[in-house]
Amino acid sequence: SVTRHYKFNIRLKNVTRLCHTKSMVTVNGKFPGPRVVAREGDRIIVKVVNHAPNNISIHWHGIRQLQSGWADGPAYITQCPIQTGQSYVYNFTVVGQRGTLLWHAHFQWLRATVYGPLIILPRHNASYPFAKPYKEVTIMLGNLSFISSNLIESFCHAILLINMIKKIWQIIITTGEWFNADPEAIINQSLQTGNGPNVSEAYTFNGLPGPTYNCSAKDTYKLKVKPGKAYMLRLINTALNDELFFSIANHTLTVVEADATYVKPFETNILVIAPGQTTNVLLKTNPNPPNASFFMLARPYFTGMGTFDNSTVAAILEYETPSQDNSFRNRTLFKPSLPAINATNFVANFSSKFRSLANAQFPANVPQTVDKRFFFTVSLGANPCPKNQTCQGPNGTKFAAAVNNVSFALPSTALLQSYFFAKSKGVYTADFPQFPLHPFNYTGTPPNNTFVSNGTKALVIPFNTSVELVLQDTSILGAESHPLHLHGYNVYVVGQGFGNFDPKNDPAKFNLIDPVERNTVGVPSGGWVAIRFLADNPGVWFMHCHFDVHLSWGLRMAWIVLDGELPNQKLPPPPSDLPKC
Numbered sequence: 405s406v407t408r409h410y411k412f413n414i415r416l417k418n419v420t421r422l423c424h425t426k427s428m429v430t431v432n433g434k435f436p437g438p439r440v441v442a443r444e445g446d447r448i449i450v451k452v453v454n455h456a457p458n459n460i461s462i463h464w465h466g467i468r469q470l471q472s473g474w475a476d477g478p479a480y481i482t483q484c485p486i487q488t489g490q491s492y493v494y495n496f497t498v499v500g501q502r503g504t505l506l507w508h509a510h511f512q513w514l515r516a517t518v519y520g521p522l523i524i525l526p527r528h529n530a531s532y533p534f535a536k537p538y539k540e541v542t543i544m545l546g547n548l549s550f551i552s553s554n555l556i557e558s559f560c561h562a563i564l565l566i567n568m569i570k571k572i573w574q575i576i577i578t579t580g581e582w583f584n585a586d587p588e589a590i591i592n593q594s595l596q597t598g599n600g601p602n603v604s605e606a607y608t609f610n611g612l613p614g615p616t617y618n619c620s621a622k623d624t625y626k627l628k629v630k631p632g633k634a635y636m637l638r639l640i641n642t643a644l645n646d647e648l649f650f651s652i653a654n655h656t657l658t659v660v661e662a663d664a665t666y667v668k669p670f671e672t673n674i675l676v677i678a679p680g681q682t683t684n685v686l687l688k689t690n691p692n693p694p695n696a697s698f699f700m701l702a703r704p705y706f707t708g709m710g711t712f713d714n715s716t717v718a719a720i721l722e723y724e725t726p727s728q729d730n731s732f733r734n735r736t737l738f739k740p741s742l743p744a745i746n747a748t749n750f751v752a753n754f755s756s757k758f759r760s761l762a763n764a765q766f767p768a769n770v771p772q773t774v775d776k777r778f779f780f781t782v783s784l785g786a787n788p789c790p791k792n793q794t795c796q797g798p799n800g801t802k803f804a805a806a807v808n809n810v811s812f813a814l815p816s817t818a819l820l821q822s823y824f825f826a827k828s829k830g831v832y833t834a835d836f837p838q839f840p841l842h843p844f845n846y847t848g849t850p851p852n853n854t855f856v857s858n859g860t861k862a863l864v865i866p867f868n869t870s871v872e873l874v875l876q877d878t879s880i881l882g883a884e885s886h887p888l889h890l891h892g893y894n895v896y897v898v899g900q901g902f903g904n905f906d907p908k909n910d911p912a913k914f915n916l917i918d919p920v921e922r923n924t925v926g927v928p929s930g931g932w933v934a935i936r937f938l939a940d941n942p943g944v945w946f947m948h949c950h951f952d953v954h955l956s957w958g959l960r961m962a963w964i965v966l967d968g969e970l971p972n973q974k975l976p977p978p979p980s981d982l983p984k985c
């Protein structure tokens with residue numbers, strides 16, 4: 405094993421796309437950001453120096469951070485943000501993991517432009533559990549967001565509100581009561597707070613919007629391949645708020661890995677990837693390709709409010725052969741077809757195909773017994789409007805999102821420090837509810853009380869607790885899928901279903917043999933998902949929806965995993981350069 409050193413200079417940089425040049429927060433002036441590459445067992449040291457006017461922190465999404473929780477990165481959870489002119493050294497070892505992950509900013513909505521691939525290769529002399537691909541290619545699916553991240557945050561709220569209000573209005577129309585305001589007036593009011601049609605100008609492949617948008621044909625990602633070879637595509641969804649369908653015309657893909665864990669290979673023409681998720685696929689190229697170009701397309705899967713941005717982004721797969729006619733115009737263009745924007749059954753069916761490889765070399769260590777069972781609802785809701793503010797939710801309330809009816813308020817100092825130095829007073833309370841406070845029929849008519857409570861509540865569990873957690877979507881403000889990401893852990897996805905989770909009959913159907921292991925789990929729209937994990941990593945671990953809009957509305961909570969008895973079961977003290985708030 406070796407130590408890999410990286411330096412991230414955070415700075416503003418002018419980036420030109422869609423015939424516009426705008427200033428963006430970047431790492432080393434790159435959009436998307438630089439690759440971080442290591443092998444399993446290596447130590448990664450990244451010195452982050454902040455030259456930008458924004459505060460920032462960087463998260464190594466999917467890295468377990470075993471006993472290195474100080475390097476995890478979420479602002480106000482494991483560290484205070486790195487202020488302008490300050491620096492912080494992230495120092496961690498990659499233990500027992502190999503595959504495709506990502507790094508991204510974890511403060512406000514800065515990950516809109518600050519993200520990049522995090523590639524963990526197998527150890528020297530170790531091989532993939534499939535034939536070595538001819539080439540490996542990283543493809544990041546993302547957004548192009550030109551406006552500044554603080555603006556994005558408030559602006560995106562305004563736009564989503566419009567869509568949400570339309571949806572709520574539909575609910576109101578069908579259920580009567582609950583809302584008296586004139587929706588048109590609110591929509592107009594929201595429109596005035598924004599300054600453009602959308603927070604995201606386009607979706608992108610590796611930062612390039614491609615030929616389906618105005619003025620971007622030359623900013624098209626092209627994948628050039630040789631005939632009759634196997635390529636491994638490392639697909640990463642870095643989009644802010646959208647699960648995406650992905651497909652390549654006339655080519656079948658073999659899925660071999662998800663969230664840096666090997667899976668039993670399966671073939672598909674269309675993939676679904678949620679923000680924060682990664683999928684490795686093998687692409688076998690045609691040994692005798694026609695004189696053609698093949699579109700790769702991505703487009704959102706969306707179950708929420710209205711149509712936020714349902715545009716399609718395109719990239720092109722081309723064959724490098726001597727006989728190929730080099731003029732693009734003479735070629736046939738093949739286009740894949742993608743499912744409907746709200747194809748929930750397709751998505752559920754696709755996610756049920758994932759199984760851990762679960763062989764002797766890569767066993768599935770699914771906890772077979774459970775110490776603690778938890779049931780969390782994930783929901784959109786509303787809060788009373790704070791004094792002196794104008795709020796745009798129903799009846800003048802403020803939109804919110806919650807886990808078990810608790811909308812998590814970020815503290816003004818880092819939770820991990822407060823916990824580690826036993827200075828929790830006034831920072832957090834250890835009373836996160838293990839079950840929802842107001843149980844109801846999660847998929848039926850919304851109740852007339854949408855209020856959630858606010859608080860910085862943590863759920864404290866002893867070291868090595870074997871946890872089973874059911875995450876239940878609700879219909880309080882309309883059913884919607886939520887990609888839930890747990891920091892510091894991979895979890896086994898033992899079951900999923902539509903409707904209300906049935907504690908009597910559903911557990912009997914759990915897969916305890918070869919469930920897929922992931923760091924970001926889709927809670928199905930109008931359904932539930934059950935996960936298991938062993939809490940063997942002491943520290944404070946954020947869990948949240950990986951849609952930034954839901955994250956900032958409060959669909960987030962924190963686990964505190966206590967130290968164990970042995971020295972190697974304790975979280976060491978923080979590094980001396982840990983940022984201060």
Ligand code: C2O
Nearest residue numbers: 463465478680889
């Ligand atoms: Cu990739 Cu807490 O996030």
